[in-house]
Amino acid sequence: MTALAQQLLLGVLLGGLYGLAAAGLSLVFGVLRVLNVAHGELIMLGGYGAFWLFDLFGLDPFLSLLVVMPLAGALGGLLYAGLFAYVVRLGEEPRIRTSLLVGFGLALCLHALAVRLFTADERAITTTYAGRGIPLGAIVLPIGRLVSLAVAVLLILLLDAFLQRTRWGQAIRAAAEDWEAAALQGIDVRRAYTLAFAIGTALAGAAGVLVATGYSVSPAIGLEWTLKALIVVVLAGLGSALGTFAGGVVLGCAEALSAALFGGAYREVVGLLLFFCVLVARPQGFFGRP
Amino acid sequence: MLEVWQLDAAYGELRALAEVSVRVEPGEIVALVGSNGAGKTTLLRSIAGLTRPRAGRIRWRNEDLGHLPPHKVVERGVAMVPEGRRLFGHMTVEENLGLGAFTRRARGERSASLARVYEIFPRLAERRRQRAGALSGGEQQMVAIGRALMTRPALLMLDEPSLGLAPRVVEALLEVLATIHQTGVAVFLVEQNVRAALGLAHRGYLLAHGRVVGEGSGAGLLGDPEVRRAYLGPLALER
Numbered sequence: 001m002t003a004l005a006q007q008l009l010l011g012v013l014l015g016g017l018y019g020l021a022a023a024g025l026s027l028v029f030g031v032l033r034v035l036n037v038a039h040g041e042l043i044m045l046g047g048y049g050a051f052w053l054f055d056l057f058g059l060d061p062f063l064s065l066l067v068v069m070p071l072a073g074a075l076g077g078l079l080y081a082g083l084f085a086y087v088v089r090l091g092e093e094p095r096i097r098t099s100l101l102v103g104f105g106l107a108l109c110l111h112a113l114a115v116r117l118f119t120a121d122e123r124a125i126t127t128t129y130a131g132r133g134i135p136l137g138a139i140v141l142p143i144g145r146l147v148s149l150a151v152a153v154l155l156i157l158l159l160d161a162f163l164q165r166t167r168w169g170q171a172i173r174a175a176a177e178d179w180e181a182a183a184l185q186g187i188d189v190r191r192a193y194t195l196a197f198a199i200g201t202a203l204a205g206a207a208g209v210l211v212a213t214g215y216s217v218s219p220a221i222g223l224e225w226t227l228k229a230l231i232v233v234v235l236a237g238l239g240s241a242l243g244t245f246a247g248g249v250v251l252g253c254a255e256a257l258s259a260a261l262f263g264g265a266y267r268e269v270v271g272l273l274l275f276f277c278v279l280v281a282r283p284q285g286f287f288g289r290p
Numbered sequence: 291m292l293e294v295w296q297l298d299a300a301y302g303e304l305r306a307l308a309e310v311s312v313r314v315e316p317g318e319i320v321a322l323v324g325s326n327g328a329g330k331t332t333l334l335r336s337i338a339g340l341t342r343p344r345a346g347r348i349r350w351r352n353e354d355l356g357h358l359p360p361h362k363v364v365e366r367g368v369a370m371v372p373e374g375r376r377l378f379g380h381m382t383v384e385e386n387l388g389l390g391a392f393t394r395r396a397r398g399e400r401s402a403s404l405a406r407v408y409e410i411f412p413r414l415a416e417r418r419r420q421r422a423g424a425l426s427g428g429e430q431q432m433v434a435i436g437r438a439l440m441t442r443p444a445l446l447m448l449d450e451p452s453l454g455l456a457p458r459v460v461e462a463l464l465e466v467l468a469t470i471h472q473t474g475v476a477v478f479l480v481e482q483n484v485r486a487a488l489g490l491a492h493r494g495y496l497l498a499h500g501r502v503v504g505e506g507s508g509a510g511l512l513g514d515p516e517v518r519r520a521y522l523g524p525l526a527l528e529r
Binding site: 173174184 | 338339340359360369370376377378379380381385388390393396437441
């Protein structure tokens with residue numbers, strides 16, 4: 001029973017990262033109707049950002065968020081202007097297909113670049129508090145991952161407040177719903193798209209930092225994180241940052257439970273099974289709009 | 291004020307507008323009538339910057355609009371109520387109206403504009419917290435017109451505002467357009483409802499197959515035997 005509780009706790013902690021990883025993908029997909037399958041590679045780059053800032057300058061990974069997120073956002077702006085802006089000009093149908101191709105190409109490039117620059121070694125950030133935990137009855141709360149979860153929650157709340165309450169947040173939502181109608185209100189749709197993509201990339205960077213802190217980073221983690229994020233997006237549906245986060249926690253718990261009950265080998269199976277069931281039973285996701 | 295000169299537009303091989311010239315002066319209500327597929331929507335979309343014309347010029351207050359993106363056209367005081375209303379259905383009525391005041395120019399007068407819209411459409415004040423998608427067709431058209439007014443236009447273009455509305459609601463809508471016109475906004479009205487549109491307008495244009503085939507005063511066009519035969523026959527009266 002204790003082991004199960006501990007597993008479940010770790011599942012929630014990891015699920016928070018799934019939620020954060022998916023939030024950026026969901027935003028870009030929901031607004032631009034572009035599926036960026038290089039999202040996991042952007043997470044990987046964020047992880048390396050935190051790793052090198054820690055390794056070279058001794059910068060605490062949570063502080064490095066303040067460096068990595070703006071840099072990732074800027075990179076997102078460049079990627080949008082250089083690649084995805086051309087995809088967005090296509091009609092709805094070819095847009096998704098083309099974005100998959102462009103995304104795969106980008107993912108391969110970033111992966112190869114990371115192997116070349118950083119080697120294929122697995123890296124992790126070992127802070128002084130990395131191994132510490134708070135005992136809570138029979139289970140242990142790992143401090144680093146706990147702070148990571150808090151950071152993820154904070155970022156999601158900020159994203160939600162931005163989208164709901166600010167002028168440009170509303171503009172992004174309007175452009176997501178009907179870009180022509182948005183343009184007729186005087187909204188610069190190209191700018192709204194660029195902003196949405198940059199925010200999505202900044203969130204991927206933040207997720208990467210937290211991944212490198214609590215877990216590990218290598219050039220190969222991209223695909224795995226894209227897949228997790230994609231499962232969460234399908235699980236939660238589009239249109240709600242909080243819903244996406246909840247979807248991530250659900251996936252984390254489901255994985256932990258199945259690993260505890262059926263053994264570690266079944267951890268991945270459950271996510272894909274959920275993915276399949278939701279697609280069949282409720283294609284718009286738990287929190288999404290049909 | 292608005293002068294469209296020899297405008298050509300096409301979708302691929304399909305020619306939608308051929309040498310169309312129209313103008314709207316300050317203080318005017320101008321109607322553009324014609325059957326489905328005559329090119330009325332294309333003309334409005336071209337002026338609004340949503341469709342790039344192939345040739346010709348669109349002058350607005352001594353400036354060329356032909357190359358401006360839609361959000362810049364709105365900034366310059368030309369608003370469009372698109373066909374089918376195109377509201378942000380997941381947002382509330384007030385959020386929809388607020389988005390109309392997006393540009394810097396409109397934002398400064400946001401609260402005054404909002405008060406004015408609620409004065410013109412008291413119903414919207416009652417429904418301000420409701421999701422726009424949950425409103426009736428007539429109410430949605432009010433939101434669409436209100437949203438366009440929030441942009442502080444000097445020219446309001448409307449694409450088929452009466453489409454799908456009950457005759458009684460259409461009547462109220464036309465009254466509202468007259469009210470808006472009295473506050474100093476020029477109106478460019480695209481309609482299939484020929485009788486209603488020409489009855490309201492000072493001047494009108496008749497568009498067929500992408501060409502202007504008739505023009506004159508609203509009353510004059512209404513009395514034109516050609517117009518009567520083609521658009522106001524027994525079939526047209528049923529609408």
